[in-house]
Amino acid sequence: MKRARCTCLRSRVIQLLIRSSQLLEVTPIVKYSALSLFADRFYPALSRLKDRKVTKNWLLHPIEECNLQLFALVSLWISSKIHDSPPLSVKKFKSLGDKFIKEQHYTMGDILEAEIVLMQVLQFGIGMSKITFSSVEDLLVQFKAIAQVGEHVKFEACMDVMDLLYENEEISVLYSSPEALAASVVVVGYIITVPPQRWEFPVLPWVKFVTSCKEEDILDTVRVILKHIFEPQADYYVANG
Structure with a gap:
C-alpha cells in the first residue's frame, strides 16, 4: 500500500510539471531538462540524503506533496534559466504555485529557498549535456x-x-x-x-x-x-x- 501511494504521489507531481510546461508554452528542451532535473535526479536523491543541514530544511522535513510540487516548478524555472534568453520570470512560477498548490501558500522567498535546497540536494550539478x-x-x-x-x-x-x-x-x-x-x-x-x-x-x-x-x-x-x-x-x- 505504501509503495502504491508513493507511486501515485510521484505521478501527480510529474503531471503537474508537464501541465505547467504546457501552460507556460516552454520549448521541449526546457520541459525535458526540467523533468530530468526533478524526476531523474532530485526525486531519487531524496532517499539517499545524508546531509543533515539539507534534510532539516522545512521544505524537506517532512517531504510533503505540496513541497514536491514546489520543487517541480523550481526545476522548470532552473531549466528556463539554462535554456531561455531571457528566462521565464519567477513571478510566473509564483502564479502557477498559487493556482495549483492548494495545501500551502508559497511566497517568492520560498521559491528562491527551494531553488537553493534543490541545488544542494543535487550538489550543484545541473549539467544538461546528455538527456x-x-x-x-x-x-x-x-x-x-x-x-x-x-x-x-x-x-x-x-x-x-x-x-x-x-x-x-x-x-x-x-x-x-x-x-x-x-x-x-x-x-x-x-x-x-x-x-x-x-x-x-x-x-x-x-x-x-x-x-x-x-x-x-x-x-x-x-x-x-x-x-x-x-x-x-x-x-x-x-x-x-
Whole structure:
C-alpha cells in the first residue's frame, strides 16, 4: 500500500510539471531538462540524503506533496534559466504555485529557498549535456535525412511516449540509459505512427548502428514500453515490427 501511494504521489507531481510546461508554452528542451532535473535526479536523491543541514530544511522535513510540487516548478524555472534568453520570470512560477498548490501558500522567498535546497540536494550539478530528449531529437533529424519514411515518424508521438514513461514510475528507470532509451523511443514512434504498409525501413538495425547500443537491449526496452503503455496493441506491433 505504501509503495502504491508513493507511486501515485510521484505521478501527480510529474503531471503537474508537464501541465505547467504546457501552460507556460516552454520549448521541449526546457520541459525535458526540467523533468530530468526533478524526476531523474532530485526525486531519487531524496532517499539517499545524508546531509543533515539539507534534510532539516522545512521544505524537506517532512517531504510533503505540496513541497514536491514546489520543487517541480523550481526545476522548470532552473531549466528556463539554462535554456531561455531571457528566462521565464519567477513571478510566473509564483502564479502557477498559487493556482495549483492548494495545501500551502508559497511566497517568492520560498521559491528562491527551494531553488537553493534543490541545488544542494543535487550538489550543484545541473549539467544538461546528455538527456534522452536531445538524443531523440538528434535521431529523428538523422532519420529524416537518410530515409523518406522518416518524415512519417511524428515528433509529438515520441514526446507523448516520453511523457508517459515519466508518469509511470515502474518504467521511468529506463531513463537511466538515455541513449538506449532514445533509440527505443524512436523505434516505438516509428511503429505507432508509420503506416504498416510502409514498414520496409530496417529501423531497429539502423538505431543500433547509429547509437552503438545492443539490438537486444533496444528491443527489450521497446517491448517494455509497448507492454506498459500500449498493451492492447503490443503483441501486434512486436509481431509485425
